[in-house]
Amino acid sequence: MRLPAMRSVLGALTVGTLTAAVSTSSFGQSAAEQFFRGKTINVYIGFAPGGSYDYFGRLLARHYSKHVPGHPNVIAQSMPGAGSFKAANFLYSVAPKDGTAMGIVTQTIALEEALGTKGVLYKSAEFNWIGRATAIVEVTLTWHTSKAKTIEDAKRYETPVASTGSGSPSEGYPKLLNGVAGTKFKIITGYTGSTGGMLAMERGEVDGALTSWNTLRLTKQDWLKNKQINLLVQYTLEREPDLADVPAIVELGKTPLDKQVLAFYASGAAVGRSFVAPPGIPAARVKVLRTAFDDMLKDPEFLGEIEKSKAEFKPLSGEKLQQLIVGTASAPKEVIERTKAYIQGGK
Numbered sequence: 001m002r003l004p005a006m007r008s009v010l011g012a013l014t015v016g017t018l019t020a021a022v023s024t025s026s027f028g029q030s031a032a033e034q035f036f037r038g039k040t041i042n043v044y045i046g047f048a049p050g051g052s053y054d055y056f057g058r059l060l061a062r063h064y065s066k067h068v069p070g071h072p073n074v075i076a077q078s079m080p081g082a083g084s085f086k087a088a089n090f091l092y093s094v095a096p097k098d099g100t101a102m103g104i105v106t107q108t109i110a111l112e113e114a115l116g117t118k119g120v121l122y123k124s125a126e127f128n129w130i131g132r133a134t135a136i137v138e139v140t141l142t143w144h145t146s147k148a149k150t151i152e153d154a155k156r157y158e159t160p161v162a163s164t165g166s167g168s169p170s171e172g173y174p175k176l177l178n179g180v181a182g183t184k185f186k187i188i189t190g191y192t193g194s195t196g197g198m199l200a201m202e203r204g205e206v207d208g209a210l211t212s213w214n215t216l217r218l219t220k221q222d223w224l225k226n227k228q229i230n231l232l233v234q235y236t237l238e239r240e241p242d243l244a245d246v247p248a249i250v251e252l253g254k255t256p257l258d259k260q261v262l263a264f265y266a267s268g269a270a271v272g273r274s275f276v277a278p279p280g281i282p283a284a285r286v287k288v289l290r291t292a293f294d295d296m297l298k299d300p301e302f303l304g305e306i307e308k309s310k311a312e313f314k315p316l317s318g319e320k321l322q323q324l325i326v327g328t329a330s331a332p333k334e335v336i337e338r339t340k341a342y343i344q345g346g347k
Helices: 001-036 054-062 082-093 109-116 171-182 194-204 213-217 222-224 256-271 283-296 302-309 318-329 333-345
Strands: 040-045 073-077 101-104 128-133 138-142 160-162 185-186 208-212 229-234 273-277
Touching: 001 283, 040 054, 040 082, 054 073, 054 128, 054 273, 054 283, 054 302, 073 160, 082 101, 082 109, 082 194, 101 138, 109 256, 109 318, 128 318, 138 160, 138 171, 138 194, 138 213, 160 171, 160 194, 171 185, 171 256, 171 333, 194 208, 194 229, 194 333, 213 222, 256 318, 273 283, 283 302, 283 318
Parallel strands: 040 073, 040 101, 160 185, 160 208
Antiparallel strands: 101 273, 128 273, 138 208, 138 229
């Protein structure tokens, strides 16, 4: 065969191969889109009604269907238990792996796995992460009568702070800071939530508490206006614009390793209120679910509900969220062991 003729044949083969590949890809996407017609997507909420996990889970259930091809029914179901491990374990091992199940679970899901927390029966990086509704900015605050008016003061004076119990950020963060930054937080357990902790602070039972910045700015505006509280630290990887004068936790590490430890633990706040689906779902269907989620975040009716509720809203795509989870779940052994030592050995 002459060279020009051979080039012609090769060119035809190449075009044919590319056309076939595109056709196959398009067919796979089309089949995935058609799959959801007439189906029901169950959204499992790992916490009891009333909190922000429940709010975002039910918000998605109200708006998601119109953005999924085929417009399946979307039903929110409460599945509280074991700090949402019940829902996480169910999604990982029991729920159908066809795209008809997803959920919203604890923001520390990857941290708990990496730290070997009892009750974890999942691999967080093997989940299909659909997207994040918002990150959560948490802060430690003290009452205006406390000697600890800054994080530096907390290194000089013993500062009792309210905790909701072992495994919660209200206990984990003070223990980390005691070990890493040399603070003198004294952890007082037995409070049922951040509201109870703040009430105890106001009554003088403790000096400080942990809550979200959103909660403060919406429900405690008088505290902020009248300077009744001190904001010591924000649990973020970098300072929020609204909290430019409050140090981010990663700034308090003295060594590169300790900075890694603080960033590792603070990654839970970056996960925030995120939606997750079981492992093993066909990639084309995962793409459909993620695209629908991204489209929902731009829906005027969805945004209207967010604005009306004044909820935090800092979304992230499923692809970037997946990378974040993989990074946390595969943190260096030295970082994990140092974190365990601070949290399990701290007081």
